[in-house]
Amino acid sequence: MEFIGVYFSPKQISNPVTFSPSPRKPALVVADWIEKNLPIRIIDPVPVTREQIAHAHDRSYVDGVLDCDLRNGFGGRQRDIAESLPWTSGSVLSAASCALDNGLVACSPTSGFHHASYKSGFGYCTFNGLMVTALVLKAERKVRRVGILDCDQHYGDGTAKIIARLAIDWICHVSEEYCDTSDAKRFVDKLPAVVRGFSDCDLLIYQAGADQHIDDPLGGFLTTEELAERDRIVFSVAKEIGIPVIWNLTGGYLTPLERVLEIHRNTMVAFIAEYVARESQ
Numbered sequence: 001m002e003f004i005g006v007y008f009s010p011k012q013i014s015n016p017v018t019f020s021p022s023p024r025k026p027a028l029v030v031a032d033w034i035e036k037n038l039p040i041r042i043i044d045p046v047p048v049t050r051e052q053i054a055h056a057h058d059r060s061y062v063d064g065v066l067d068c069d070l071r072n073g074f075g076g077r078q079r080d081i082a083e084s085l086p087w088t089s090g091s092v093l094s095a096a097s098c099a100l101d102n103g104l105v106a107c108s109p110t111s112g113f114h115h116a117s118y119k120s121g122f123g124y125c126t127f128n129g130l131m132v133t134a135l136v137l138k139a140e141r142k143v144r145r146v147g148i149l150d151c152d153q154h155y156g157d158g159t160a161k162i163i164a165r166l167a168i169d170w171i172c173h174v175s176e177e178y179c180d181t182s183d184a185k186r187f188v189d190k191l192p193a194v195v196r197g198f199s200d201c202d203l204l205i206y207q208a209g210a211d212q213h214i215d216d217p218l219g220g221f222l223t224t225e226e227l228a229e230r231d232r233i234v235f236s237v238a239k240e241i242g243i244p245v246i247w248n249l250t251g252g253y254l255t256p257l258e259r260v261l262e263i264h265r266n267t268m269v270a271f272i273a274e275y276v277a278r279e280s281q
Contacts, residue, residue, distance in 0.1 A: 001276050005106045007045040007094040014084040016074045020124040021257055022111035029109050032261045039276050045094035047086035055135035056128055056162055058119040073121030089129035096133050099244035100142055105275050108248045114156035118165045130205055131162045134171055147198035150175035152209035152250040153219040172198055178221045188229055195237040204245040206234055210252025210263040218253050231270035239274055
């Protein structure tokens, strides 16, 4: 590959008053990658429809949020958030479709998915773009099985609830919450086997959380170097087993925000090292 496809549109951005930088972070991350001359290509995503979102969510909840009649995952009814939501999930679905087409990889610089469950949003998450993507691809018969490797610091409870609510047996969902630095070695050591566990999947969705950093105010247990090793393992093993992979940003709450941008940049650098630099040699 000569470049990494990054599915981003300014329409993904919203500006609620919130502790989380997630709604505005994609634009800053993409700008950082461009400034650093990383080999990426920005591609406009296709927004998802209400019908596509309703594959993973109750239709009355979907309509209520998008019509600003129900509260979103930030606890309000802001119009700009509602307008951004089809684009954030659309970014994931577009990246996944690209990875399936090229048989390798793509990137969705998005956050705010895994706490959203079937009829509600929570924790800065309104619609679960991970599940929307998996269910739309399944409905379109583009996949048999999908893997979700959630390396956010916090458990993907919304994802698990949708899987249980819809009695889904074809999604392999791995999400654990680590709370202590003593977990770091165990996490890194078992990660290759965890990734190989997705070998029967047609696609791997990787949530590369910056909030697993040891200094993150909402938790974290890995150093910068351990986060880099996490990403290297995920991408190298995914390539080894031949599974297309996409990754998205998910959480990260360090201040100043430049520290979060650095972590996401490191993930992209690891991605490039595996799929661009080596492919071109």
